[in-house]
Structures are given as C-alpha cells and as structure tokens.
Amino acid sequence: MSEVIFIGAGPGDPELITIKGQKAVRHADVIIYAGSLVPEAVIEDRRADAQVFNSATMDLKSIIETMREATENGQTVARVHTGDPSIYGSIREQIEELDKLGIPHRVIPGVSSFVASAAALQREFTVPGISQTVICTRMEGRTPVPDLEKIDLLASHRASMSIFLSVGMISKLVEKLTKHYPLHTPVAVIQRASWPDQKIVKGMLADIAQKVKDENITKTAMILVGDFLGDEFENSLLYASHFTHEYRKGNNEHPTN
Missing domain, CATH: 3.30.950.10 (Tetrapyrrole methylase, C-terminal domain)
Structure with missing residues (x-):
C-alpha cells in the first residue's frame, strides 16, 4: 500500500532512530530526508533502488509533488525528519496538503x-x-x-x-x-x-x-x-523504602531528616 510515513530520525546518532523507523526507511521506495540536520548514515540501510531527495533544497510545493508522484505510482515514501517530528518538525503543513490529495500518512516518533x-x-x-x-x-x-x-x-x-x-x-x-x-x-x-x-x-x-x-x-x-x-536535589519517593504502592509494601520506617 502506498503511503507517506513521517519518521523521527533522532538527534543524529544513527543508532538512535527507532527500530520501527529504521524498518520504514529500509522498505521505502522513496526517501525525503532533512539533509541539513539528519546525517546520511541514518538512511544508509535503505534499498539500493530507493530514490533519495534532500529536503534542504526543496520547498513545500516540491516536497508534496514528490510525495504525490510516488504514491500515485504505488510507492511508499519515508519522510525523515530530525529528532521527533512533533517538535519544530513542520509536519502539520505537509499533512494538511496530503489530506487535500487523499494520500494516506502516518507518523513514527523519534528521540528529540x-x-x-x-x-x-x-x-x-x-x-x-x-x-x-x-x-x-x-x-x-x-x-x-x-x-x-x-x-x-x-x-x-x-x-x-x-x-x-x-x-x-x-x-x-x-x-x-x-x-x-x-x-x-x-x-x-x-x-x-x-x-x-x-x-x-x-x-x-x-x-x-x-x-x-x-x-x-x-x-x-x-x-x-x-x-x-545543579547538584542539589531530593530523592524520589518512587524508590524510598517507606513509600508504598501496589507493587511494593513499605517498611514503615520514615527518614529522620
């Protein structure tokens, strides 16, 4: 099924893309990635015949047109953004245009x-x-x-x-x-x-x-x-010996300070 998959590539380390995101890149027919922020190593596991576009040189119109042509040809598009696409990812405007064209899409989160x-x-x-x-x-x-x-x-x-x-x-x-x-x-x-x-x-x-x-x-x-x-903080109650919850009973000893 042809679709556009928005993928959070993570902060830069190629190993910090999620497994799900990596699989989507690996199987995509067309990859549009933010080359100014996403290292090419993140997408190097792609298919040998995958088409690759660097969105750093593209405007919204050309990005959407590339997605439209690919999906009309039955191809899957991996739209690879830096970090997590929900934070300063500018995906909303792309999704709006895809909705107008009736092109299916989904989002795979990433490490911001x-x-x-x-x-x-x-x-x-x-x-x-x-x-x-x-x-x-x-x-x-x-x-x-x-x-x-x-x-x-x-x-x-x-x-x-x-x-x-x-x-x-x-x-x-x-x-x-x-x-x-x-x-x-x-x-x-x-x-x-x-x-x-x-x-x-x-x-x-x-x-x-x-x-x-x-x-x-x-x-x-x-x-x-x-x-x-800084260096000053309080310990969490989560692991305090006197703090009870459904998985652990406390020892009823409260700290003296």
Whole structure:
C-alpha cells in the first residue's frame, strides 16, 4: 500500500532512530530526508533502488509533488525528519496538503534533541524538590512566537527549560531569562547532541553567553536552563523504602531528616 510515513530520525546518532523507523526507511521506495540536520548514515540501510531527495533544497510545493508522484505510482515514501517530528518538525503543513490529495500518512516518533541533550549531561529534567515541569520553547526570530509564550514570561515559572533554535541569540536570551532566573542559575549548551563531534559548554547565566561565543557555537545547539542541572536535589519517593504502592509494601520506617 502506498503511503507517506513521517519518521523521527533522532538527534543524529544513527543508532538512535527507532527500530520501527529504521524498518520504514529500509522498505521505502522513496526517501525525503532533512539533509541539513539528519546525517546520511541514518538512511544508509535503505534499498539500493530507493530514490533519495534532500529536503534542504526543496520547498513545500516540491516536497508534496514528490510525495504525490510516488504514491500515485504505488510507492511508499519515508519522510525523515530530525529528532521527533512533533517538535519544530513542520509536519502539520505537509499533512494538511496530503489530506487535500487523499494520500494516506502516518507518523513514527523519534528521540528529540532535548532529551538527547539531557542524556549527554546525565541529568533529569524532573528532579523532586527542584522542578516537575519541562518547558520546550524557542526565542522569537524570523519565526514569531505568541505573546503569551515570550521567553521572559515562560522564565517566570523557574521550571526546567529546553530552548531550541536560539543559540545564535544567546546574549539576548540571557537578558530575558535573568528577569526571573538568578545569575547563578546553571546552563548547558549542547551542540549536535549524540553526533561524533558533540560539544558541551557548561556555565551559569552570568557567563554562558561569553563561553558560547568563545567556542564559536552559532547553530545546531540545545540550551538547557534550570536548577535541575545543579547538584542539589531530593530523592524520589518512587524508590524510598517507606513509600508504598501496589507493587511494593513499605517498611514503615520514615527518614529522620
């Protein structure tokens, strides 16, 4: 059956595409992949006769036309996006056009760069006593953001933040964040998380902008902000000996501190 399959390729490491996504790539007749962000190694397990298109050089009209021609010929299309396609993946506009044409489609999720960045740091966004909320957002640039989602308003929650597509505006970002976060708030910038040339820069809001400039990081980087990156935290109740749930009975001994 001909269809278009949107696939989250993961953050860059070819082994971080899901098994289901890899199978879809392996069996596809036509592959359209985001070549500016997805390494070709992710799709190297494709069929020898598969047609490959790099969407970095295509606009929406040409992408949809390629999908239409392929499906009309009974072919399956793998549309390979970086990370997870539901986050800054621009799949909604493609799906809308496919619906107009009556072309079947489905989505296979992937590993987003924001969780790959946390993995690189070996940190947890939702640390008990520190933060139980994760905000994924971006700075306003050529693409605007709604007024209620401006960085300085989101920063007022002091939650764990993952900031996409904004490292080129790091100084302006810090200015907005420090309206609510203290200058000593830890920050980490991860460029090309999970790639062989992954680079990690750690600091505080007080010095991160200069550190990023010194490392000449201008794009393809995730910015993580919040006290979850620090050394102070509380242990989860999940594994506490006195905490009971349906799978485990507690020992009725509560901690003394």
